[in-house]
Amino acid sequence: xxxxxxxxxxxxxxxxxxxxxxxxxxxxxxxxxxxxxxxxxxxxxxxxxxxxxxxxxxxxxxxxxxxxxxxxxxxxxxxxxxxxxxxxxxxxxxxxxxxxxxxxxxxxxxxxxxxxxxxxxxxxxxxxxxxxxxxxxxxxxxxxxxxxxxxxxxxxxxxxxxxxxxxxxxxxxxxxxxxxxx
Amino acid sequence: xxxxxxxxxxxxxxxxxxxxxxxxxxxxxxxxxxxxxxxxxxxxxxxxxxxxxxxxxxxxxxxxxxxxxxxxxxxxxxxxxxxxxxxxxxxxxxxxxxxxxxxxxxxxxxxxxxxxxxxxxxxxxxxxxxxxxxxxxxxxxxxxxxxxxxxxxxxxxxxxxxxxxxxxxxxxxxxxxxxxxxxxxxxxxxxxxxxxxxxxxxxxxxxxxxxxxxxxxxxxxxxxxxxxxxxxxxxxxxxxxxxxxxxxxxxxxxxxxxxxxxxxxxxxxxxxxxxxxxxxxxxxxxxxxxxxxxxxxxxxxxxxxxxxxxxxxxxxxxxxxxxxxxxxxxxxxxxxxxxxxxxxxxxxxxxxxxx
Numbered sequence: 001x002x003x004x005x006x007x008x009x010x011x012x013x014x015x016x017x018x019x020x021x022x023x024x025x026x027x028x029x030x031x032x033x034x035x036x037x038x039x040x041x042x043x044x045x046x047x048x049x050x051x052x053x054x055x056x057x058x059x060x061x062x063x064x065x066x067x068x069x070x071x072x073x074x075x076x077x078x079x080x081x082x083x084x085x086x087x088x089x090x091x092x093x094x095x096x097x098x099x100x101x102x103x104x105x106x107x108x109x110x111x112x113x114x115x116x117x118x119x120x121x122x123x124x125x126x127x128x129x130x131x132x133x134x135x136x137x138x139x140x141x142x143x144x145x146x147x148x149x150x151x152x153x154x155x156x157x158x159x160x161x162x163x164x165x166x167x168x169x170x171x172x173x174x175x176x177x178x179x180x181x182x
Numbered sequence: 183x184x185x186x187x188x189x190x191x192x193x194x195x196x197x198x199x200x201x202x203x204x205x206x207x208x209x210x211x212x213x214x215x216x217x218x219x220x221x222x223x224x225x226x227x228x229x230x231x232x233x234x235x236x237x238x239x240x241x242x243x244x245x246x247x248x249x250x251x252x253x254x255x256x257x258x259x260x261x262x263x264x265x266x267x268x269x270x271x272x273x274x275x276x277x278x279x280x281x282x283x284x285x286x287x288x289x290x291x292x293x294x295x296x297x298x299x300x301x302x303x304x305x306x307x308x309x310x311x312x313x314x315x316x317x318x319x320x321x322x323x324x325x326x327x328x329x330x331x332x333x334x335x336x337x338x339x340x341x342x343x344x345x346x347x348x349x350x351x352x353x354x355x356x357x358x359x360x361x362x363x364x365x366x367x368x369x370x371x372x373x374x375x376x377x378x379x380x381x382x383x384x385x386x387x388x389x390x391x392x393x394x395x396x397x398x399x400x401x402x403x404x405x406x407x408x409x410x411x412x413x414x415x416x417x418x419x420x421x422x423x424x425x426x427x428x429x430x431x432x433x434x435x436x437x438x439x440x441x442x443x444x445x446x447x448x449x450x451x452x453x454x455x456x457x458x459x460x461x462x463x464x465x466x467x468x469x470x471x472x473x474x475x476x477x478x479x480x481x482x483x484x485x486x487x488x489x490x491x492x493x494x495x496x497x498x499x500x501x502x503x504x505x506x507x508x509x510x511x512x513x514x515x516x517x518x519x520x521x522x523x524x525x526x527x528x529x530x531x532x533x534x535x536x537x
Contacts, residue, residue: 005452005487012449016311016389054222085216089322090306090398091315114313114398116306120413139242141213151300151411154321157213165219168241172226177238 029078029094030111033057040076040098040107048072054082054169059098074100075170079162082169088158090114093122095159099167103136103180108163113155121152122159131163136171136180140164214253254320261299261324268294269331272346276339279493279500285359288352296349300410303332303343305385305401305442309392336450340457344437344444345490350407351437357426358433358475367431374477377439378488382449385442404442438476438488448487458484458496461507469504470495 030036037047037057044059051058058072076099080092093113098106108128115122130147134140142148146160171180215223255262268290275283295301307329310316317325332343344351358366369377388404391397402408406422414422429435437444464470465482473495478488484495502508518528 009449009452016308082222083216083218085218087315087318087321089317089325090310091313114309114315114396116304116398116401117300117411119399119402120411137239137241154317157321161213161216165215168239169219169222172223172239 029080029096033076033078033096033111036096036109036111037076037098039109040096041074044073047076052173054166054173056170056174072101074098074106075174077166077170079159079166082166083162086158086162086165088113088115088118088122089152089154090116093118093155093159093162095122095128095162095166097131097163097166099136099170099175101175101179103171103175105131105134105136105163105167107132110159115152115155117152118155121149121155127156127159136167136175137182255323258323262327264294265301265324265327269327269347272342273335276342276346276491276493279496281493281497284346284493285356287346288356291347291349291352292356295347296353296410300349300407301328302349302407302410303329303443303447304407305388305405306398308385308389308442308446309398309401312389312393332447333450336447337453338455339491340451340454340486341444341447341490343447344441345492348437348443349410350405351434351490354429354434354437357429361430365430366433369432371477374438378477380439381441381445384440385445388442404440406436433475437490451486451489454486457486458489458491460484463507463510467506469506470498473498 034047037044037059041047041059043061046060046063046065048058048060048064050056054077056075056077059074059076060070061073062070064070077097079086079095079097084092086092091114093115094111096109096111098108100106108131110118110122110128113122121127126147134145138145140146140160140163142153142157142160146156149156171177268287271283271290272287275287301324316322319326332347335342335347346352384404388400391400402414402418403421406425408414408418409422425436460482468481471479471481474492475494476488476490476492478485478490479495499505499507514529514531521528
């Protein structure tokens with residue numbers, strides 16, 4: 001019995017490693033965020049494909065096909081694309097964030113997460129809603145201007161950092177600092 | 183001596199697991215920007231003047247980029263030290279084989295690991311292997327400490343984690359200790375043996391389901407550990423209620439028959455380094471087998487995959503008034519004395535061995 005159970009243990013270990021190798025492909029962000037984009041910018045009539053560095057979707061109030069000089073009214077971006085090293089408790093939290101040209105966050109959507117305690121931290125709509133209307137200049141500190149959630153601090157901290165740092169990256173790259181109120 | 187060696191091995195393994203992680207994470211405190219962001223900011227073309235003071239954005243956290251280990255560990259210090267203290271207390275109760283200390287450990291487990299922290303080893307920690315995704319060292323010192331302890335203690339002594347660390351197991355054990363015994367039904371041996379295999383099936387099925395669908399939320403349907411977060415829907419609460427009612431009748435039902443984490447640790451426990459020692463008398467005497475509440479003793483053999491190191495049999499073992507191992511030599515010497523007194527030849531006995 002003893003050698004048999006050792007054999008079973010080795011077999012299970014090898015099986016797990018095998019499964020891990022097969023399954024450990026990178027999780028890519030949702031390739032069809034159209035609905036999210038509309039929700040982030042209800043006034044926009046058109047969106048650019050994902051372009052630029054950092055990669056963003058540009059939102060337009062006037063279709064750039066009819067008016068090529070139209071300026072974007074805002075930008076949407078995936079936090080895990082901008083910040084691949086930002087991990088929550090289990091892994092990257094797939095948030096898509098919208099920011100307008102005045103540096104105000106127009107919305108946050110949790111498209112996918114694998115946080116064990118995500119169901120009472122980053123998934124309830126209250127989490128995303130509290131970022132709507134925040135300025136990119138805000139401190140984004142959990143426990144101060146972002147609500148803390150007991151037992152899920154890793155998830156909340158990571159999601160908040162992701163929104164803050166990704167928004168700052170986009171602001172630095174695309175926004176005019178003079179247009180963003182201090 | 184052996185115990186000392188095992189401890190140094192334990193510490194060495196933990197250090198080896200943690201050290202590469204620790205050195206690879208350069209950026210630190212909970213609020214500090216992550217490397218990708220820091221690299222992005224550093225690569226920005228300097229606008230006008232190159233000095234940071236002239237940065238037209240001047241976001242506040244960006245000046246905090248130089249971090250020390252103090253910055254990482256300080257916010258987590260209380261959590262780490264309380265967890266370490268709890269684990270130390272649990273091991274103290276284990277080595278003392280003390281029942282009151284064991285129950286104190288169980289109460290602490292429910293109160294601290296359960297209600298306060300909701301930290302339990304979960305099947306989601308196996309999903310981590312599938313995704314090859316672990317918490318960063320700087321945020322997850324407690325996770326590494328806790329999970330490392332669960333694995334290492336299982337390899338060294340068996341399922342100690344199940345027996346006294348896990349906050350759900352602690353809860354059902356406390357239920358068992360406080361509820362009236364007449365409510366309880368002992369399943370027959372044959373059924374118990376077969377039912378103990380369910381957990382392995384559930385483990386394989388759940389991991390396979392996750393690999394196939396990537397639906398992370400499935401874990402809440404196979405393990406009730408979410409109950410400590412006190413946040414769930416009607417279906418989950420009903421499932422939990424059914425499980426707890428069944429646990430009133432069959433003690434530690436979930437741990438013995440269903441728990442996928444227990445199954446994983448059960449597989450690991452086949453490697454147990456320091457098992458329970460038995461004497462040759464155990465082949466015939468079944469007093470420990472009757473004492474075992476986990477169905478982990480089968481005649482002369484301890485089924486390590488089921489044993490949670492609850493100490494019950496070891497306490498019987500140590501009891502010189504109960505365990506025949508201690509009584510037999512006394513009875514034998516009395517018989518020899520009687521024979522000598524009566525002038526008969528001394529009776530011969532089977533030799534007692536330990537193994």
